Amino acid sequence: MSDSIAVTPAPRRAHAKPPGARRAKPVNAHKRREARTAYLFLAPWFLGLLVITVGPILASLYLSFTDFNMLETAKWIGLDNYAKMFTEDTRFLTSLKVTTIYVVVSVPLQLAFALGLALALDRGLRGLSFYRSIYYLPSLLGGSVAIAILWRKLFGSDGLVNALLDVFGIQGAGWVSDPNTALGTLILLHVWTFGAPMVIFLAGLRQIPQSYYEAAQVDGAGKLRQFRSITLPLLTPIIFFNLVLEVIKSFQSFTQSFIVSSGTGGPVDSTLFYTLYLYLKGFKSYDMGYAAAMAWVLLLIIAGLTGVNFLASKYWVFYGDTK
Amino acid sequence: MSFSSRTKIWTVALLAATVMTSVGACGGGDKADSGKVELRFSYWGSDSRQKLTEQVIKKFEEKNPTINVEGDFSDFNNYYEKLATKVAANDAPDVMSIEIRGLGEYAGRGALADLAGKVVTTDLDQQALAAGNIDSKQYAIPSGVNAFSMLVNKATIEKAKQKVPDDKSWTWDDWINLAKQISASGGGITGAEYNYNPAWLQIFAAQRGEKLYDGKKLGVSPDTLKAWWGIHQQLIQTKGSPDAAKSSELIAGGVEQSPLGTNTGATGMWWSNQLGGLTKASGQELTLLRMPKVKEATTSGMFLQPSMFYTVAAKSEHPAEAAKFIDFMVNDPDAASILLSDRGLPTNAKVLAAVKDKLPAVDQKTLAFIDEVRSELSPIAAPPKGALQVDDILKRITEEVVFAKTTPDAAAQKFLTEANAAIAG
Numbered sequence: 001m002s003d004s005i006a007v008t009p010a011p012r013r014a015h016a017k018p019p020g021a022r023r024a025k026p027v028n029a030h031k032r033r034e035a036r037t038a039y040l041f042l043a044p045w046f047l048g049l050l051v052i053t054v055g056p057i058l059a060s061l062y063l064s065f066t067d068f069n070m071l072e073t074a075k076w077i078g079l080d081n082y083a084k085m086f087t088e089d090t091r092f093l094t095s096l097k098v099t100t101i102y103v104v105v106s107v108p109l110q111l112a113f114a115l116g117l118a119l120a121l122d123r124g125l126r127g128l129s130f131y132r133s134i135y136y137l138p139s140l141l142g143g144s145v146a147i148a149i150l151w152r153k154l155f156g157s158d159g160l161v162n163a164l165l166d167v168f169g170i171q172g173a174g175w176v177s178d179p180n181t182a183l184g185t186l187i188l189l190h191v192w193t194f195g196a197p198m199v200i201f202l203a204g205l206r207q208i209p210q211s212y213y214e215a216a217q218v219d220g221a222g223k224l225r226q227f228r229s230i231t232l233p234l235l236t237p238i239i240f241f242n243l244v245l246e247v248i249k250s251f252q253s254f255t256q257s258f259i260v261s262s263g264t265g266g267p268v269d270s271t272l273f274y275t276l277y278l279y280l281k282g283f284k285s286y287d288m289g290y291a292a293a294m295a296w297v298l299l300l301i302i303a304g305l306t307g308v309n310f311l312a313s314k315y316w317v318f319y320g321d322t323k
Numbered sequence: 324m325s326f327s328s329r330t331k332i333w334t335v336a337l338l339a340a341t342v343m344t345s346v347g348a349c350g351g352g353d354k355a356d357s358g359k360v361e362l363r364f365s366y367w368g369s370d371s372r373q374k375l376t377e378q379v380i381k382k383f384e385e386k387n388p389t390i391n392v393e394g395d396f397s398d399f400n401n402y403y404e405k406l407a408t409k410v411a412a413n414d415a416p417d418v419m420s421i422e423i424r425g426l427g428e429y430a431g432r433g434a435l436a437d438l439a440g441k442v443v444t445t446d447l448d449q450q451a452l453a454a455g456n457i458d459s460k461q462y463a464i465p466s467g468v469n470a471f472s473m474l475v476n477k478a479t480i481e482k483a484k485q486k487v488p489d490d491k492s493w494t495w496d497d498w499i500n501l502a503k504q505i506s507a508s509g510g511g512i513t514g515a516e517y518n519y520n521p522a523w524l525q526i527f528a529a530q531r532g533e534k535l536y537d538g539k540k541l542g543v544s545p546d547t548l549k550a551w552w553g554i555h556q557q558l559i560q561t562k563g564s565p566d567a568a569k570s571s572e573l574i575a576g577g578v579e580q581s582p583l584g585t586n587t588g589a590t591g592m593w594w595s596n597q598l599g600g601l602t603k604a605s606g607q608e609l610t611l612l613r614m615p616k617v618k619e620a621t622t623s624g625m626f627l628q629p630s631m632f633y634t635v636a637a638k639s640e641h642p643a644e645a646a647k648f649i650d651f652m653v654n655d656p657d658a659a660s661i662l663l664s665d666r667g668l669p670t671n672a673k674v675l676a677a678v679k680d681k682l683p684a685v686d687q688k689t690l691a692f693i694d695e696v697r698s699e700l701s702p703i704a705a706p707p708k709g710a711l712q713v714d715d716i717l718k719r720i721t722e723e724v725v726f727a728k729t730t731p732d733a734a735a736q737k738f739l740t741e742a743n744a745a746i747a748g
Contacts, residue, residue, distance in 0.1 A: 070411035071432040157569045174568030177575075179726050262575045263400070264715065267568070268722045283404040285712050285745070286428070288411075 064293035069286040081293035092294070094269050095277035098183060099251060102273065106190040107246045111239065114194040118201035119231075132202065135195045142193030148259030152176055155185045176260050179270040186256050186271055197242040204238035205231070236317045244309050251302055254279070274298060359388075360644045363416035365395040365409075366631075367402035372665055379661045383651050390644050403711070410434050415636035417645040422631045423454060423703075424710040426463055429634065431708035435462040436635040441646035443654055448670035451629045454703045463705075464649050465629030467667025469594045470693055470700075471522040472625065473498075473612040474601060479589040483508035490612035495527075495554055498590070498615045502563030505589045514563045516582045516591040517555050518574055519718040522628065523592055523614075527551050529624030529701055530617040539707045541742050545735035550617075552724045552731050559725060567725040579604050595692065596630055596667055599685045611692040613699075625696060626703040630667030668693065709746035716741045 039046075064081060068074035085092045121131055141147045154160050155175035162172030175181045212230050221229065254275040257265060265272030265280065278298070282291030366376060373396050380392045395416050397405055403425060409415055410429075421429055429435050439461040444452055448468060455463030477487050483505040488497055502514030524543065525535040531550070534542035558564035565573065565582075573581055578597055582588020584604035593601060595611060602609050614625055633649040635642055652658050656677040659669050664686040669675050675690075682690065706713070720738045723729045729737070 069432065070407045071429070071434050156572055174566075174572055177568040177572040179722075179728060264718065266719060266722055267571050268726055268728050269719065280715075283407070284715065285748070286407060287748070 060292040060295055063289050064296050066289040067287075068289040068292075070288050071286070074289065077289070081290045082297070084290070085293065085297065091269065091272065091277060095265070095272045095274045098265075098270065098272050099253075099274040102183060102187060102190070102253065103247060103250045106187040107243065107250055109187070110191045110194050110246060111197055111242055113191055114198035114242070115201050115235075115239070117194065118198045118205060119227075121198075122202060122205045132199060136199055137195060139193045139195035142189065143253075143255050145255060145259055147189070148256050151185060151189050151256070152260050177267055179266075179268040182261070182267055182270045186253075186260060189256055190250060190253070197246060200238060200242055201235070204235050208234045233318045234320065237319055240309070240313050240317045244306055247305055247309065248302055251298070251305070359391045360641050362390060362392045362418060362641060362644055362648060363395050364392055364418040364420075364648065365397075365402075365406060365416040366420040367397055367399040368665075375662055375665050379652070379658050382657055382661065383648060386651070386657075387644075387647065390648070392648060410636070413638065415638060417636055417639040417641055418648055419634050419636060420466070420631050421463065421634050423629055423705055424714065426455065426632055426634075426705045427457065427708040427710055430457045430460070430462040430705075434637055436637045436639065436642055437461060438464060438635060438646060438649070441635075441642070442650045446671045446673050447653065448627065448672075450700075450702050451627055451670050454629050454705050455632050457705055463629075463632035463634045464653055465667075465670060466631045466633060466653065467596075467629070467664065467669050468627040468693070469596045469630045469667050470625055470627055470689075470696070471520070471526065471592060471594055471614070472692070473590060473614055474583060474593050474598065474609050475590045475612055476583060476586070476588070476605070476607050477610055478607065479512060479586075480505065482510075483512065483514075483589065487610075488612070488615075490615075493613075493615045494618050495615045496618075499554065499557050499561060499563055502558060502590060503561040506562045506564075511587060513565055513582050513588045514590065515558055516573060516588050517558050517564050517570060518592060519721045520592065521714055521717055522594075524548075524551055524717065525626070526614050526624035527554075527617070529622055529626075530620035532621075536704070536706045536710070539746055541713075541739055541746070543739075545732070545739065548735040548738060549731040552721065552734070555721065555725050567722070570725070571722060583607075583609065594628070594630075595689045596664065598689055599664075599683070602685050611689065613696060622701060623696065623699040624701060625699065626701045627693070628703060629670075664689070707746050709742075709748060712745040712748075713742045716745060 063074060065076060065078055066074035067077050067080075117135060121128055121135075125131065138147075156162075157172070157174035157177065159175070161175065165172040173181060175185050208231065212234075213226055216226050216230060252275055253273055257271040257273045257276050258279070261267070261271045261276075263276075263280075265276050274294070275298070278291050278294040281287045281294060364376075364380070366372070368376075373394070376394055376396070380394055383392060384390065406416075406419060406421075415434065419429075437460040442464050444461070444464065447465065451465040451468050452461075455461060455465055457463075473490070475487065480487050480501070485501055485504050485508075488501060498515065505512060505514035521535060527550075528535050528543045528547050531544075531547050533544055533547055536542055555564075559566055559570075564570060578584050578593075578600040581591060581601070581604075583591045583593070584601050586605040586607055592614070598609060598611065613623055616623065633652060635645040635649070639645050652662075653669070654671055654674065656674050659671070659674040659678045660681060662669075663678065663682055668686065668690055669678070679687075679690070716738060720729075720734050720741075724731055724734045
């Protein structure tokens with residue numbers, strides 16, 4: 001169908017331009033017409049953007065100031081939802097705490113792991129692209145339901161991990177069902193998805209001119225020194241990029257805890273991620289107004305963190321050209 | 324030229340419009356306008372339930388050629404999410420299946436129509452029917468009933484050289500002791516499995532002369548909660564049940580992964596309609612027993628729970644036809660002979676008499692059990708709105724207790740505060 005649209009106008013234009021006829025028409029008008037046509041073609045997409053993205057965003061902003069249970073019409077309550085979050089709702093604070101621990105522990109671990117492997121792979125290994133794909137795979141799968149279910153099975157009390165520990169005579173616990181270890185398994189799951197930052201690190205490592213290392217070698221710098229003085233500084237923009245991306249992503253993690261805890265954030269709220277609590281509020285407690293307010297607070301938190309990240313980057317990120 | 328470019332624009336606009344409308348049509352589901360009344364019926368459950376329901380719908384359409392019923396099916400885990408979203412979008416199904424904890428939510432928020440006089444209810448179990456009556460409006464018609472009871476595997480108990488208890492007189496201590504002995508006898512068998520089911524708490528509270536819900540607030544006392552958690556704690560301590568972590572895994576695993584279901588356990592509390600699933604999963608002969616009692620309790624506390632309700636949306640365009648469909652589901656032997664006990668044991672005495680012989684053996688067993696304990700049963704009322712949340716709160720705080728993250732005293736206070744707030748909210 002799109003073919004016919006693209007093809008038909010051309011011959012028509014040829015017909016519509018008999019020599020001499022209205023050739024004086026300004027180019028502007030023609031351009032305007034073309035623009036109009038373009039917008040018309042874009043209209044479906046714009047409509048989609050308005051109806052599916054902008055509309056709901058504005059609606060959620062409005063709803064965040066209301067008491068809305070989905071069955072009755074929304075009641076305007078001003079800032080009550082926001083006030084309640086920080087004064088009364090201890091579970092909200094728990095969810096913030098859980099998520100913060102998750103981000104603060106898992107992101108650095110994941111990045112360190114990714115960098116380590118990138119360094120190992122960067123040595124001109126045979127079959128590099130094969131390993132790269134293999135290690136990248138968890139990043140594609142990590143957020144999926146299937147992997148979360150696998151995790152639950154692996155770390156269950158009759159799971160593979162315990163079977164392995166059993167070989168060494170260690171009596172394992174029910175890792176995902178014990179409130180002391182459940183979050184740890186999720187952090188491990190996040191670290192396991194190191195592939196995406198690793199691929200970016202690899203690309204970054206390739207950008208560092210080999211001549212720097214040669215010069216350093218001539219000066220007698222060892223491997224560690226080379227890493228500290230050449231690799232790390234030149235890689236800081238990449239580290240920064242990965243850091244920003246992963247912080248944003250992990251703050252919004254949902255699937256892992258939803259599946260591993262069977263949608264409760266349990267045991268004892270130990271895996272109650274922010275987004276999971278938001279979901280529970282909206283769809284289990286029918287408190288859509290509150291859930292909307294939580295979504296906006298999440299937006300502010302993430303925007304704030306990213307801002308802080310950018311500000312702090314001045315002090316440690318080294319761009320080669322800003323010397 | 325201006326003519327042709329205008330044509331062009333119109334062509335594009337028309338094309339765009341065509342794309343939009345065809346997308347819209349897909350979303351709305353292409354329905355031939357046959358002049359029939361279209362009803363939507365939402366329900367949750369397993370694949371087998373879906374098949375049975377499609378059959379029963381076909382039967383109804385045969386008898387009522389002017390009505391078309393479209394089944395709207397999902398699994399239970401996200402049933403309420405989908406339903407609430409539809410109701411919020413003014414797109415509520417005409418006939419909605421709702422279970423008892425959701426009933427208060429929907430009735431209390433004006434989403435349901437009064438069915439009094441629209442569905443014949445004379446032959447239904449009046450107690451179960453009363454549970455669908457809120458603020459003297461008959462918002463809901465029960466599809467069938469279950470009882471929360473103790474299921475035991477007699478063979479396993481006897482193999483552990485223990486006696487099957489006399490369920491007319493046994494106490495919670497007897498159960499804990501029995502569980503301890505069975506677990507201690509080895510063989511990887513666990514004596515008991517506990518759960519967080521509010522039905523258990525309700526029965527336990529009734530035996531102590533309290534109600535779980537007293538009108539629009541919690542009726543259960545802190546002492547009762549502590550005693551109830553005491554049973555959990557004793558089971559864990561004596562190894563009568565698996566430890567807290569293992570237990571919470573088992574509870575999440577449902578029928579198939581439960582100790583009774585995997586034939587690694589001797590006793591456990593379940594709804595009577597789960598007898599079939601557990602029997603099938605374990606391949607064992609299981610027996611229904613009365614729940615243990617608090618010492619010197621005057622009542623068993625047990626009750627018939629309507630397994631689900633049929634309701635009609637307040638905004639349905641075809642309330643009469645919707646009511647007719649419900650009438651067919653609960654009063655017509657033809658419907659019952661297809662559904663059998665899938666939605667709980669039918670409570671319509673006449674229907675039950677007609678299909679009794681067709682019921683599978685486990686259902687006959689359940690029926691006999693319910694008949695036997697019928698005179699000891701307490702009436703049941705629909706819990707207030709917010710009850711679904713109270714279930715989650717109970718689960719969470721019970722976990723805090725069994726994982727020793729808090730003291731029972733603090734937990735009791737916390738539970739009552741949060742649960743009352745959820746109901747008030």
